[in-house]
Amino acid sequence: MKSTAFNLKLQNNKFSIEDRKTSPINFRAVIVLVSSFVIMIGAAFAVYLLQDDFSKFNFERLNNSFGAVFFNLAAVLFVFTSLTFLYDVYLYFKYKPIESVSDEELPTVTVIVPAYNEGKQVWATLKSLAKSDYPKEKLQLLSIDDGSKDDTWEWMKEAKRILGDQVTIMQQPKNMGKRHALYRGFNMGTGEIFVTVDSDSIVKEDTLRNLVSPLVVDEKCGAVAGNIQVLNNKKALLPKMLNVSFVMSFEFKRSAESSLNSVLCTPGALAAYRSTAVFACLPEWIDQKFMGKASDIGEDRALTNMILKQGYSVLFQRNAFAYTNVPEDYKGLYKMFIRWGRSNVRENIAMSKFVFTNFKEGNKFGSRLLFLTQSIKMIMSYPFLIFMLYFIIAHPALFISSTLLSILIISTFPVLFYAKRYDFKEAFWAYSYSILYTFGLFWITPYAIATAGKSGWLTRELAA
Numbered sequence: 001m002k003s004t005a006f007n008l009k010l011q012n013n014k015f016s017i018e019d020r021k022t023s024p025i026n027f028r029a030v031i032v033l034v035s036s037f038v039i040m041i042g043a044a045f046a047v048y049l050l051q052d053d054f055s056k057f058n059f060e061r062l063n064n065s066f067g068a069v070f071f072n073l074a075a076v077l078f079v080f081t082s083l084t085f086l087y088d089v090y091l092y093f094k095y096k097p098i099e100s101v102s103d104e105e106l107p108t109v110t111v112i113v114p115a116y117n118e119g120k121q122v123w124a125t126l127k128s129l130a131k132s133d134y135p136k137e138k139l140q141l142l143s144i145d146d147g148s149k150d151d152t153w154e155w156m157k158e159a160k161r162i163l164g165d166q167v168t169i170m171q172q173p174k175n176m177g178k179r180h181a182l183y184r185g186f187n188m189g190t191g192e193i194f195v196t197v198d199s200d201s202i203v204k205e206d207t208l209r210n211l212v213s214p215l216v217v218d219e220k221c222g223a224v225a226g227n228i229q230v231l232n233n234k235k236a237l238l239p240k241m242l243n244v245s246f247v248m249s250f251e252f253k254r255s256a257e258s259s260l261n262s263v264l265c266t267p268g269a270l271a272a273y274r275s276t277a278v279f280a281c282l283p284e285w286i287d288q289k290f291m292g293k294a295s296d297i298g299e300d301r302a303l304t305n306m307i308l309k310q311g312y313s314v315l316f317q318r319n320a321f322a323y324t325n326v327p328e329d330y331k332g333l334y335k336m337f338i339r340w341g342r343s344n345v346r347e348n349i350a351m352s353k354f355v356f357t358n359f360k361e362g363n364k365f366g367s368r369l370l371f372l373t374q375s376i377k378m379i380m381s382y383p384f385l386i387f388m389l390y391f392i393i394a395h396p397a398l399f400i401s402s403t404l405l406s407i408l409i410i411s412t413f414p415v416l417f418y419a420k421r422y423d424f425k426e427a428f429w430a431y432s433y434s435i436l437y438t439f440g441l442f443w444i445t446p447y448a449i450a451t452a453g454k455s456g457w458l459t460r461e462l463a464a
Helices: 027-049 051-062 065-094 121-130 152-166 178-188 207-217 237-259 275-286 299-309 330-352 365-379 381-394 396-410 412-421 429-440 444-450
Strands: 005-011 014-020 109-115 139-145 167-171 193-197 201-203 221-230 270-274 313-324
Touching: 027 051, 027 237, 027 396, 027 429, 051 396, 065 237, 065 365, 065 381, 109 121, 109 178, 109 207, 121 139, 121 152, 121 201, 139 152, 139 178, 152 167, 178 193, 178 275, 178 299, 193 207, 193 275, 207 221, 207 270, 207 313, 221 237, 221 299, 237 313, 237 330, 237 365, 237 412, 237 429, 270 275, 270 299, 270 313, 275 299, 299 313, 299 330, 330 365, 330 444, 365 381, 365 444, 381 396, 381 444, 396 412, 396 429, 412 429
Parallel strands: 109 139, 109 193, 139 167, 221 313
Antiparallel strands: 005 014, 193 270, 201 313, 221 270
16 A cells, blocks of 8 residues: 655645645756766667777776775675675565554653754644644644744744644754754653754654654654655655665664664654653763764764664654755855754764664664674775776776766666656656766765864755
8 A cells, every 4th residue: 555645735824634645746847867878778778889898897807906805895795785685685574564553551741842943843843743643742842943044043033923822842052963952852841751963853743653652662762754755846856866865764774773763863853762761861962072072963863873772672663754944046055954964974983982882772683784884885985985996097988878877777766666656657767866876966975974074064054
């Protein structure tokens, strides 16, 4: 059974999330999709024509010490990646979301919404949360304006005017960063469970109850990741591509991680935490430093890490949806990826300090496997970058044709996955996204590793 996408409507101060079919693809989108597919088919034909050149290149590489070492390294990595992928497929089919518990069993919840330069979107976020199918007497809704420079505070006051006692709003004395806004919310919150929601995210009515249910059913569960999809994917091309990527990242990858009880990151857009687990690491979290400087990014991955370190399980709820805005231009996209990349570097280093210790009871295999897989991908980004540059300079036609053919083969799985879960036409954006990432964003991971000590959110600043 296919899942349904949802759309936000804001008209005359009325808010609703409606079932919708995926939006019609505009002419520009058709051009991009057709072009992506044509160049990959052309690449496949070029590989066929260049068979002799490929044979000569492989012969030269194997008779070169550098080439032989790289070939053997690539072969080992290919086998490792293939085996872990097959294992992920097995874990995906093993995964099942936990059904919502009854109203009587639902715990008290504090939902924290930090906001910075969000404008009208924060109003929509708060209204969607207020419409949640959750017992009102068990729901505390807090929103913190982190010193915004735009009209965010005015829209928060408008939400307060409409929602009344359903929401509490407050302002930071100055912009202090998302982590400090959340910290204030954690200290003010009275719920047994904390839920964090980004101020550009919209939730379904049953999202909160589905999200917190694993924390009721499983006392060993310390945190839960929500299922994030793209909100602004109707017209802009990048959000269309990212929507397919998000589905793979959450519904496939995090389902597999959840089967190992070790989801590595609970996203800021939607996550739930057991309050006792948060308070146990809150001082360490707020004072976290990297290379001597206060950490101002990666607060979600850091909190997940610290909860895993306590021995808790971290799970994923596929039935708890949030729809969030993503960048619509290349500059915003690479800034977001750099921030995520730096966070992953920092937290993988932090995770290395406990993942091979006796940090939890029972099986630790899942956490260790996920840590090793992510670390190997990061480390190998450098030799593959060097080889890629060499390949481009020495044999550009071979590089382009073989790379595009590889994209055609590898990206077919996300195409089929998305088509099965959602919509066949939209699924083909996986091809376009893979081309964009391979040729336009390949530098992100090496750059993020080299600049991991840099601070700054990079996005959400007002345009000059």
